[in-house]
Amino acid sequence: MNLFKKVGIFMADVEAYIKDLKETIIKRDPNQSEFQEAVFTVLESLKPVLEKHPEYIKTNILGSLVEPERVFQFRIPWQDDAGNYRINRGFRVQFNSAIGPYKGGLRLHPSVNLSIVKFLGFEQILKNSLTGLPIGGGKGGADFDPKGKSDLEIMRFCQSFMTELQKYIGPNLDVPAGDIGVGGREIGYLYGQYKRLNGSQSGILTGKGLEYGGSLARTEATGFGLIYFLDALIKDQKDSLKSKTIKISGAGNVAIYALQKAQENGAKVVTVSDSNGYIYDPNGIDLATVKQIKEVERGRIKEYADKISTAKYFEGSVWDLDIDYDIALPCATQNEINEDQAQLMVKNGVKYIAEGANMPSSTKAIKVYKDNQIIYGPAKAANAGGVAVSALEMSQNSERLSWNFEDVDHQLKGIMENIYKQISDADKEYDLGKDYQAGANIAGFEKVAKAMLAQGLV
Structure with missing residues (x-):
């Protein structure tokens, strides 16, 4: 049955709505197990919110939330030190921009595929929301393994990767960062290629070196x-x-x-x-x-x-x-x-x-x-410090300023304490019994949902 027709019939039937969403996701993305696992966990935890706010069912906010705004997949040709031509697959998922530009890392690992990038991007929406900062959710990467590669091979790969990626990102549109396999060396090569193609744009990546627009305390x-x-x-x-x-x-x-x-x-x-x-x-x-x-x-x-x-x-x-x-x-x-x-x-x-x-x-x-x-602090809340300081790096780039370590660390501590307060408050409001996983999903979702409702059917 068509999802929108079903919503009209079963507005109060939360179970039917969630079941229909899951079936739609399985039908559209049958082989994306990591993405399904992440989304289904969140959907289950949002049931008390949907019972309290039937307008979220009526407007099918979750139907929009689980579908990326856009997905890019592209080939990355590069040459190894032996002169062989190599091809990898690159991705960028721009998942949700309701509360700000897309923000999320780039992962270089042989396991990277569309399912993993989508799962990470979906989690990033809620994580970024919890920080309280104006950043949306995105993620990207490639099935490239940097282990055992020379610095020149890493440089050639990163330059080829950015040559394609730069078409889809921008300081006010999508600001990638590092993730597994992408540290300071890789960010430097990626930034250099972006600058070569577009001119100096210090706000295009975060996790940069301190010499060219990075933030103190980002590594930590x-x-x-x-x-x-x-x-x-x-x-x-x-x-x-x-x-x-x-x-x-x-x-x-x-x-x-x-x-x-x-x-x-x-x-x-x-x-x-x-x-x-x-x-x-x-x-x-x-x-x-x-x-x-x-x-x-x-x-x-x-x-x-x-x-x-x-x-x-x-x-x-x-x-x-x-x-x-x-x-x-x-x-x-x-x-x-x-x-x-x-x-x-x-x-x-x-x-x-x-x-x-x-x-x-x-x-x-x-x-x-x-x-x-066992009291459980889920990743989207507990590891949000990295993206929080990435957003602070964006602010410093916009202001053309560099804050000292103590200032950044002080703001980080306040952000993380506030994240815990948000999920604890949600836990109490919905009587979750110290289920901080559900509390994190609910607290992150409610901010994004309100922003999506305010902006209409887009």
């Missing part, structure tokens, strides 16, 4: 923001980070700076990991050693065990390590925690989990958290 933002959010959540439970034992996955910027800020707050972090395995150091991870290996030497995390005698290296997932601890901070990649690993968290006495990566917990893992009263 997601990791610091994760701990600011976690600290606000824990304090609201009449608890403290001090003396807590923490497992962290990952060893990139998010993990490293979450480790740093957690230690500053008196917690002990005992693990870090990369794609091959993980380090367990019962005395607490040494921050300086991790930074030396990952940021200076660009090495593998197993080298930590060669430098620190108390540490052990294991292959596999850090979430299979059977030790007692208090807090889990997944900061690696999507779906890194499965149902069995979540059950192990319960056995190990975990009280809190806050996500530094995008959608690192499977749907079944999240159910285990909730069934066992």
Whole structure:
């Protein structure tokens, strides 16, 4: 049955409306499992909002929200050091601009496909809304693997990627940033090519170097923001980070700076990991050693065990390590925690989990958290610090100013504390029982929905 006709018949029937939306998505995008998982989780959590606000059903706001405003897919030709011609596939999804220009990272990883980019872009809408800043949701990337590539190969790829991408972005239209596989080196090459083709536009990318329009605290933002959010959540439970034992996955910027800020707050972090395995150091991870290996030497995390005698290296997932601890901070990649690993968290006495990566917990893992009263801070709220400081970088570029580290960090802390307040308030308003995942979805959605209603059927 046609969705719009069905809405007219079943305006009060929230279940029928959600069911119809899901069927439409499955029919349109049958092979996009990551996108479906992200959207269906949000749709389920919005049921109490739809019951309270039937106008959202009448106007089919969710039907618009789950459909990107536009999607670009393109080929990226480049030449490797051996002279071979290589072809990769690039994407940019401009998902929703109701509250501001599209904002979201570029991911370079072999797993990148349209489903993953759409799932990330959809999550970005709600995440950006929670920051309170005027930025819409978008995401992009390519199925290119930067690992093992020379600097010249990375440069040639990035220049080819931007040659096509620059047709669709602009300082007041769509402002990409970094994500997995896109750090300062890649942003520099991308920015240089954009400038070469269009003239100087410092506001076209965020995560730039400080020498050409970047913001202090951007590198630290997601990791610091994760701990600011976690600290606000824990304090609201009449608890403290001090003396807590923490497992962290990952060893990139998010993990490293979450480790740093957690230690500053008196917690002990005992693990870090990369794609091959993980380090367990019962005395607490040494921050300086991790930074030396990952940021200076660009090495593998197993080298930590060669430098620190108390540490052990294991292959596999850090979430299979059977030790007692208090807090889990997944900061690696999507779906890194499965149902069995979540059950192990319960056995190990975990009280809190806050996500530094995008959608690192499977749907079944999240159910285990909730069934066992683990307080869960979802990615769209807990890891919003990166995009928040990216938006602050946009503001600095517009003003032709550079704020000091303390000013940016102070604003970041306030934004993350306010994100927790928004989801806590939504949790109380809709009597969700400390379901902060639903609270984040509702708080992010309501701002976007009101803006979409105000702007009409567009």
